[in-house]
Amino acid sequence: MQELARRIRGSLLEPAPGEFARDFSRLTRIPPRAVVRPQTVEDVQETVRYAHQHGLRTVARGHGCSANGQALSEHLVLDIHGLTAFERTGELEVKVGAGFTWGDLQDRLNALGLSNIVLTDYRSHTVGGTLSVGGFGSMSLFHGGQVDQVVALDIVTGTGELVHARPEGPHARLFQYTLCGLGQTGFIAHAYLKVARNRPHALNFADSPYSTETLASITRRVLDAPQPWDHCLVLHYLAFQQNMVLLARDVEEEPAELPEGAQFLPEFYRYKNTAATGVMSQLLHGLKEAGLAKSEEDVFHLWNDYFVPSDKADAFRQIHQSLFKDPRFTMGTYGTILRARPPGSRLPLSPMSSGAEVINTFSGPYHTIPKSFLDEYRAKFDQAIDACLSLGGRVYLYGYHPKSADFYRRQFGAETFEAWRAVKAEYDPGSILGAPLF
Known part of the structure; x- marks a missing residue:
């Protein structure tokens, strides 16, 4: 692990703090060997490359509010809270890092007279964590989930490559199966989100x-x-x-x-x-x-x-x-x-x-x-x-x-399940990303 620590700008915690052995449910206890706190997307790439080389299962963890061990690993956990890039990429579009909490993002948008289109009830959940499952709330009546506001993703694949994926184009299937995909096909680095004028x-x-x-x-x-x-x-x-x-x-x-x-x-x-x-x-x-x-x-x-x-x-x-x-x-x-x-x-x-x-x-x-x-x-x-x-x-x-x-x-x-597995095999050939599901 010291080799990995030298390759990243962020920090590596070994042994891992105890809170990373459980998620919110407390149903399962899986202590990771180490926790990586990346400062940059390049840190995420280096960590995944290292994990791929050494066959180490790696999960990305935001707030850890899942209830079934989705953010637990016996090897490496990526604490994504340091990934908080923000850029306004259009009149009603922003690019945000996966570690942004929805509460902090909403505050940042409000300062610009903008708002998220859909929000759940929890300010502390992260963008990357939520988009890996869906994100639904009282505002979903006509707008769908938070995943339905995503226009593009920057994704770190299971080999450490950074891929820009959109609903159309060469990586369309990666886009489709990363959203709601439990971190199985790639880790979200940035999300490009539709936003709206603020009515607070x-x-x-x-x-x-x-x-x-x-x-x-x-x-x-x-x-x-x-x-x-x-x-x-x-x-x-x-x-x-x-x-x-x-x-x-x-x-x-x-x-x-x-x-x-x-x-x-x-x-x-x-x-x-x-x-x-x-x-x-x-x-x-x-x-x-x-x-x-x-x-x-x-x-x-x-x-x-x-x-x-x-x-x-x-x-x-x-x-x-x-x-x-x-x-x-x-x-x-x-x-x-x-x-x-x-x-x-x-x-x-x-x-x-x-x-x-x-x-x-x-x-x-x-x-x-x-x-x-x-x-x-x-x-x-x-x-x-x-x-x-x-x-x-x-x-x-x-x-x-x-x-x-x-x-x-x-x-x-069966058809969708096999397609999900095929996308994982293509973009995570070492099967190191996410909790073991299949």
Whole structure:
């Protein structure tokens, strides 16, 4: 490893700090031999060349918020936080380093009067990490995921070559299978993103609070609104066994008079982030009070998201609710409604299955589980995954799922799965990139 340390400008940590042996779920512990903190893309290239020469499995790690060991390796981990290049490449396009967090990027864009088109609820997640799985949130209603805002990528392949890839051209398949591809075909160095004019605030509406309306009816009502919504969340509370639909429209400034039923939320993105992170703290506090946990070290985070065709959403919800009933471990689920993939999208590994016009997402259940319940809840998650796939849906791969060829073949279909493997074989001939999946 000292040879590698001499070849890079960044730092090499050997032994690796303990936090790199786990991801957010804490389900798996895999201590890496070393952690590389690159300062430049050239550092990433040198690290991958070294790994290729010596047969060392290497993963890129952003915030480490995955829930199934996707950012763990027994050999090398690339901590990408130092890759924070930024360049405005067009009126509504920017080039950003993979290590930029979405929160820092949003702040940088806001200073220019711009904004990301789609954001999730978590400011601390990195661009490279999110684009390796998808990136969906309340703003995805008509815009798709964060991956659907990418116009080009600079990718470090499994031999250390830096490749510029676009949806068209000689490396189109590398572009298509790197987005949502779990770091298997290459590491994202830079992403070229579409952006929009900034409207930082929101008018928030709680539509039909605690409604028992079906998801099919809610979906049609939201999509048929005379004025399109910018945000949509459909929440299900275990305590009430009912839904709440939250809808919002972005605005540049507070109106002189609020529309009926509206709540003005300044800096809406920051508000959503605070609300999302507060849920986990509440769950852990409840487990402590119940004597089921003493600290964060006593629990595991079983997370998953499901993308189900809208005409099957109510059927999936019934199955889902029959499995997850205990409010000690989760407050419920939330999700959104997605139109079919945006025009021109050619991302075969996207969780938005290509055959559905409209998709309902079920985010969660974001479970915080004491060790004594872990096996029971893993079995429940396996049942939910099976139900999702049986109904024609897809599982979001940042979360818990079976890491097996049979699962990926079932999720994506045999043709897409074999194409993914072929792209990996072409651009990562030593099979050193990403966690072992196939």
